[in-house]
Amino acid sequence: MTSPIKAEDSGSAAVLDPELAATTENAVVKGEKQPEGRSPGQLMWQRFKRDRTGVVSACVVIFFFVVSAAAPLIAKLYGKNPYTLYAQEPDYPFLLDDFAMPTGSFGGMSGEFWFGVEPKLGRDVFTMLLYGMRTSLYMAVVVTTLCVITGVVIGMVMGYFGGRVDYWLGRVTDFFLAFPQQLFFIAFMPVVVAMFVDPQDETPTFLRAVAITLVMWFLGWMGLARLVRSSVLSLAEREFVEAAKVSGASPWRIVRKEILPNIVTPILVQATYILPGTILSIAFLSYIGVGFVEPTPDWGRMFAIGADVYEQDPMFMFFPGVALVVFVLSFNLLGDSVRDAFDPKTGR
Amino acid sequence: MLQFLIRRLIGAVVIMFLIGAFTFFLFYTVPQDFAALSCGKNCSPENLAVIRENLGLDKPITTQFWEFMTGIVAGRDFATGHCAAPCLGQSFSTGEFVWDSILDRFPLTLSLTVGGLVIFLIVGLGAGLLAAWKRGTVADRAVSGASIVLSSFQIYFLGPIVLGIVVYQTGWLDNPKYHPFTENPLTWAAGMLIPWVVMATIFTAQYTRMSRSTMIEQLQEEHVRTARAKGMKQSYVFFRYAWRGSLIPIVTILGIDLSALLSGAVVTEFTFDLAGIGRLAVDSSLTKDLPVTMGVMLFGAFFILLLNILVDLVYAYIDPRVRLS
Numbered sequence: 001m002t003s004p005i006k007a008e009d010s011g012s013a014a015v016l017d018p019e020l021a022a023t024t025e026n027a028v029v030k031g032e033k034q035p036e037g038r039s040p041g042q043l044m045w046q047r048f049k050r051d052r053t054g055v056v057s058a059c060v061v062i063f064f065f066v067v068s069a070a071a072p073l074i075a076k077l078y079g080k081n082p083y084t085l086y087a088q089e090p091d092y093p094f095l096l097d098d099f100a101m102p103t104g105s106f107g108g109m110s111g112e113f114w115f116g117v118e119p120k121l122g123r124d125v126f127t128m129l130l131y132g133m134r135t136s137l138y139m140a141v142v143v144t145t146l147c148v149i150t151g152v153v154i155g156m157v158m159g160y161f162g163g164r165v166d167y168w169l170g171r172v173t174d175f176f177l178a179f180p181q182q183l184f185f186i187a188f189m190p191v192v193v194a195m196f197v198d199p200q201d202e203t204p205t206f207l208r209a210v211a212i213t214l215v216m217w218f219l220g221w222m223g224l225a226r227l228v229r230s231s232v233l234s235l236a237e238r239e240f241v242e243a244a245k246v247s248g249a250s251p252w253r254i255v256r257k258e259i260l261p262n263i264v265t266p267i268l269v270q271a272t273y274i275l276p277g278t279i280l281s282i283a284f285l286s287y288i289g290v291g292f293v294e295p296t297p298d299w300g301r302m303f304a305i306g307a308d309v310y311e312q313d314p315m316f317m318f319f320p321g322v323a324l325v326v327f328v329l330s331f332n333l334l335g336d337s338v339r340d341a342f343d344p345k346t347g348r
Numbered sequence: 349m350l351q352f353l354i355r356r357l358i359g360a361v362v363i364m365f366l367i368g369a370f371t372f373f374l375f376y377t378v379p380q381d382f383a384a385l386s387c388g389k390n391c392s393p394e395n396l397a398v399i400r401e402n403l404g405l406d407k408p409i410t411t412q413f414w415e416f417m418t419g420i421v422a423g424r425d426f427a428t429g430h431c432a433a434p435c436l437g438q439s440f441s442t443g444e445f446v447w448d449s450i451l452d453r454f455p456l457t458l459s460l461t462v463g464g465l466v467i468f469l470i471v472g473l474g475a476g477l478l479a480a481w482k483r484g485t486v487a488d489r490a491v492s493g494a495s496i497v498l499s500s501f502q503i504y505f506l507g508p509i510v511l512g513i514v515v516y517q518t519g520w521l522d523n524p525k526y527h528p529f530t531e532n533p534l535t536w537a538a539g540m541l542i543p544w545v546v547m548a549t550i551f552t553a554q555y556t557r558m559s560r561s562t563m564i565e566q567l568q569e570e571h572v573r574t575a576r577a578k579g580m581k582q583s584y585v586f587f588r589y590a591w592r593g594s595l596i597p598i599v600t601i602l603g604i605d606l607s608a609l610l611s612g613a614v615v616t617e618f619t620f621d622l623a624g625i626g627r628l629a630v631d632s633s634l635t636k637d638l639p640v641t642m643g644v645m646l647f648g649a650f651f652i653l654l655l656n657i658l659v660d661l662v663y664a665y666i667d668p669r670v671r672l673s
Contacts, residue, residue, distance in 0.1 A: 178363050180648035182611030186629045187645040190636050191375055280502065284611070287504050288618050288630050303504045307619065310508045311516055321505040329500035 044265070047341040054337025057330035064327050068134040075131070078114075080124040082131045082297040086117065101312050115319045119309045129320055131297035135209075140278040143213055147220035147278075148271050152263075154221065155228025156255060160236065166229070173222045181219050182284060188215050189290045205296050212291055216278060224270050231263045265342040272335035276328045283324070299324065349664065356660055360653045367649045368420070372413055375642050399440070436643035441635055446643035450625060454647075456526045457624035460547065460613040463540055467548035468555055473598070475552070476559025481586065483564060491556060499553030503612060507546045507619035514542060524620040547616045551609070558601060562594040569593065596667050603659040606652050 038046075048054055067074065075081055102117040115125035154173070158166045192211040197203050235241060236259070244258050283300030285291030292298040299320060306317030407415075415424060419435035426438050436446035479491040514521050524542045527535040566572060567590050575585045614626030625644050632640035 175363060175366055178367060178649060178653060180607045180610050180645070180652050182607075182614055183626075183629055183645050183648040186614075186626075186633050187371075187641045188374070190633050190638070190641070283502070284504075284615060287615070288626075290630060290633055303502075307504065307508055310512060314508070314512055317505065317508060321502075324502060324505065325497075325500050328502075329497060332496065332500060 044341045048337060051337045051341065053333055054341065057333040057337065060326065060330035061334055064133065064323075064330075065137060067130065068137045071127075071130040071134045075127045078126065080113075080127050082123060082127040083295055084123065086113075086122045086124060088122065101309070116315055118305065119313045119316060125316065125319060128297045128302060129299070129323060132299040132302055132320070133323065135292065135297060136279050136282050136299045139209060139212060139282050140275050143216045143220060143278045143282075144271055144275045146213070146217045147274055148224060148267060150217070151221040151224025152228050152267060155225040156232055156259070158225065159229040159232025160251065160255060160259070162233075169225075170229075173225055176219060177222050179219055182281070184219055185215050185281065185285055186288070186290050188218075189285070205292070208292055208296075212282060212285060216281060220274065220278070224267065224274070227266060227270055228263060231266055232259055235259050235262055265338075269335060269339045269342060272331060272338055276331040280328065352664055353657075353661065356657050360657060364646075364650060364653060365417075368417065368646055369413070371642055371645060372416060373409070375638055376409060376412060436646065437639035439632070439640050440637045446640050449628060449640065450643060450647050453623060453625045453628050455528060456622055457610075457613050457617070457626065459526070459529065459536070459540055460543055460616055460622075460624065461609055463537075463544040464547040464551065464612065464616075465609060467544055468551040469602075471548065472552040472555030473559045475556040477563060477591070479556065479560040480563035480567065488560075492560065495553040495556040497553075498549055499557070501550060503546055503550055503615045504619050506549060507543075507616070510542060510546050511620070524622065526622055543616045543620050543622065546619070547612050550612065551605075554605075555598070559594065559598055562597045563590060566590040566594040592666065596663070599659060599663050599666060603656055603663070606655045606659070610648055610652060 080086070101119045113124055113126065115129060117123070118125055118128065154169060158169045158173075189211055192214050193203050193207065196207050196210070241254060241258050244254050249257075279299070282291060283298075283303070286298045286300030287304050289304065292301060294301075302320040303317060306320065309316055416437065418424065419431065419437070421433070423433045423435050424431055431438065431445045431447070434447050436450070438445055439449065442449075475491050475495070479488040482488050511523075515523055521538070521542060525539045527539050529536045567586075569590070572585060572589045572593075575589050576582075611626075613624065614629070616622070617624040617626045618630075625647065629641060629644040629648075632638070632644065
């Protein structure tokens with residue numbers, strides 16, 4: 001019972017004081033609470049749970065994801081869709097006035113149209129926003145995943161192999177960092193689209209999505225690769241990696257079992273910054289008219305419509321705008337909280 | 349210092365060349381038929397042949413690349429006339445030389461970028477310093493809270509709100525409009541004021557947070573503590589010791605943010621309906637006027653590299669370690 005391993009298990013005090021160790025063991029025998037070892041992940045989770053801002057923003061972020069995933073269901077229950085021009089439907093004769101602006105106050109908000117009606121075309125703002133968020137979030141998740149995987153792989157290769165591989169991959173990373181990002185997106189959208197579609201034809205929506213994903217992926221991985229590289233470099237010097245090497249573990253095993261678990265958290269933190277950034281970039285592209293086009297519902301394009309009619313109908317932009325601000329804000333706060341939970345030393 | 353500058357310049361030229369090559373080959377090889385792409389819908393075979401000849405698309409790709417590159421350095425001749433030294437080609441749709449259209453639009457984008465930069469650096473660093481100085485007080489919490497909320501706003505959302513209040517509702521200011529600086533600096537500033545403020549707001553928030561946290565870090569450094577222990581004046585310690593150190597990470601981030609700054613200028617152009625190079629890039633991209641798109645893209649890369657060198661110089665000035673290495 002009093003093996004050294006057992007003593008170590010019951011807390012550091014026990015190692016220093018054999019008597020105390022004995023009492024602790026008695027306590028265990030009596031069935032009282034046993035001091036348990038916690039993994040770094042558990043510690044992090046506990047710290048995170050105590051951070052009220054973090055929990056609230058996590059809930060908001062989850063809410064956004066659930067609402068977007070359930071958009072078709074919600075739209076069905078609500079009984080509208082983002083494509084129908086309700087102003088032309090016989091059921092809603094007085095939706096838009098003579099100037100094609102919503103008749104009701106606050107952009108035509110009513111029990112029928114919760115977030116109002118789109119000026120000119122008379123579409124339902126609520127479902128437009130739902131589906132727009134859905135498009136953006138799906139795309140952002142895909143792009144972020146691709147960027148994270150690419151960044152991790154390249155960063156690992158750079159950090160682990162070092163030497164010439166590191167040097168040249170580092171130069172490639174620098175090279176891609178020198179591109180003016182948004183101008184690159186604008187410039188390469190038609191080129192990438194032309195890879196798939198004949199210029200004479202209309203571009204299908206999913207090909208636009210593929211093109212946007214590709215250009216964003218192309219310039220999205222460098223920051224993460226650098227981060228992973230430096231983490232791997234510092235880890236590779238540590239004793240446990242040395243030990244694994246000496247005991248004859250293959251590089252693949254070392255990377256997978258020794259290094260990767262130790263850099264998951266910084267990657268996670270970085271990903272929480274990449275995702276909202278990607279959403280904003282997609283919104284930016286659609287806003288300036290290079291990304292998604294009519295009639296695909298898109299978050300960014302709602303701002304373009306809103307800017308068009310802002311003087312007459314400022315309410316149109318209200319809900320998309322507030323939703324975007326709340327989403328980005330909670331994602332930023334969440335990222336900060338995850339970082340704090342991971343490393344409590346970085347005080348704010 | 350000079351050696352450092354020369355090394356940086358050579359590096360910039362190499363990167364510029366690589367970006368040019370990369371962009372060129374992607375633009376001229378990926379779309380199967382470049383001429384058809386520029387010709388657009390309902391293209392007749394005669395038009396196609398003319399375009400192909402004008403572009404020199406019948407020549408091999410390496411020759412085309414060579415012509416493009418020598419054009420940038422030495423100028424080149426087109427069917428419509430001579431295109432002077434930094435020649436980036438000729439627009440498909442208007443026949444204008446790309447360099448001329450960029451020069452035409454660039455002053456606006458430059459005004460936006462520089463004006464916004466000056467405002468957000470002054471306000472952002474100032475607010476961050478204030479928050480670090482009064483750490484833990486109401487002022488600190490107000491500044492930190494406001495900055496985290498404002499950094500989540502977007503130019504295309506904030507812009508219309510500001511326009512609505514300042515222009516449409518109260519009529520305090522006119523709609524933003526670009527007047528050349530050389531004409532009248534006052535009207536120039538008045539016309540750009542709203543875009544500057546809106547653009548700076550987004551960036552200010554980030555820099556406030558950053559300057560606050562680096563300043564707090566610096567204040568805990570040993571040399572700062574020693575200075576305090578020696579009985580130096582608080583303000584002297586604050587500005588001469590801590591601030592200088594806290595500038596180093598901020599300048600680093602600024603160097604990374606330059607490309608974001610340029611894209612901020614692009615969004616701002618769209619939000620306030622100003623015709624800068626962002627508008628040029630998007631218009632050409634939508635009409636598939638690829639020489640213009642490519643020119644703007646290269647120009648943007650060049651502009652950012654140039655600003656990066658400037659930032660590096662500032663960096664070397666602040667941090668002696670950079671100069672010596």
